[in-house]
Amino acid sequence: MLVDDHAVLRAGLANLLNFEPGLTVVAETDDGDSALLLWREHRPDVTLLDLSLTGRDGIETLRRLRAEFPEARVLMLTSSEAQEDVRYSLQAGACGYITKNVRRAELVEAIRNVHAGGQSIGEHVARLLAVDASHKTLSPRELEVLGLVRQGCTNAEVGRMLGISERTAKAHVAALLAKLQASDRAEAVARGFERGLLKV
Amino acid sequence: MLVDDHAVLRAGLANLLNFEPGLTVVAETDDGDSALLLWREHRPDVTLLDLSLTGRDGIETLRRLRAEFPEARVLMLTSSEAQEDVRYSLQAGACGYITKNVRRAELVEAIRNVHAGGQSIGEHVARLLAVDASHKTLSPRELEVLGLVRQGCTNAEVGRMLGISERTAKAHVAALLAKLQASDRAEAVARGFERGLLKV
């Protein structure tokens, strides 16, 4: 099954995969919610899933799918190289993660691999994971603060928005800077985008 | 001709377009430099061009192609919705700009349109252009400063890096904040990413 918001890629992919012996595309959609419906209906052996979908995002769709069907085998096929995307995908139960610039043969191999029960991580992606592993994860609160800092909030404003004292906001920002290895809030925001914590 | 760093999409697209009466894919590549070579050799009626390529980026490739062959008709086909990407593409002489989540029929229509000498701007993209038009453009120097601010440089450091006084660096940062409508450097960095001035 194909789940991707690029109809052109889906069509092309379907065409391509159907020519591979043993592979058949049984369903496709650009929408996270209908992906769940289609999965129930078709029970595909392998699901190719993009991160950016029309409705709900790919990670959320993956979580819901795996919650309902733990046996679902999902191979992330996306163009995002953000470290957080990779990590959250695998944590949410994806069997693999490859970027869209793979060659045809690699994709087919990854699909067969996942179908056989294996894991498939692109080598480039594996490097991202390694880098990511050295990162400290931000707490939910810190993520919230990062979002406000991104909007230009001062520490006092962050405090007001979250109903906490300015002092506490400062503590969160300080934690942010340390975990993101940033020397000021501007760099912290940049790191947030680079790591995929912040989206455009 | 297809120029896109996603081999899978290229293959699919080629397959798909070759089924359209009157359309034939004569060449494809994932690399900006070889795109120029292939254009010279094949003189395609229409070139589909992505922004992210293996070597040189799409905008640069577009500029070089148009410089050498002003008659080249190029339709940008990309997943970027960054305002600057749209603007620079059209300024560099693209005949159209559509995002990869178009439906097949729309893509084919756009190709025929561009081939006939028209312009093809997706409606979603047109809205981005409208928003972008209200933006003031950053000077090259300001872009440079934004890049340093992103890295966490203080005004003094920016001055040192650029061989100018801290005071001048401050002036540039002040100009940045005004043009990006940001209240501090953190928000300026965020706006930079949102507008496509900064890349992950």
Add this chain to the structure above:
DNA sequence: GCGCCTATTGGCCGATCGGCCAATAGACAG
């Protein structure tokens, strides 16, 4: 040639930041 934009620099100042010290309370895991 005149005007606009860009790049450059100066002084001044209050607001804000980031780093240092230390402390309490709740949650969740081992």
Add this chain to the structure above:
DNA sequence: CTGTCTATTGGCCGATCGGCCAATAGGCGC
């Protein structure tokens, strides 16, 4: 039950920031 993590708050201070004033010089278009 103990320990680690998160969230919370306080004071203090030098460094940095962003905004205000104004000025000069070069480039580019009308």
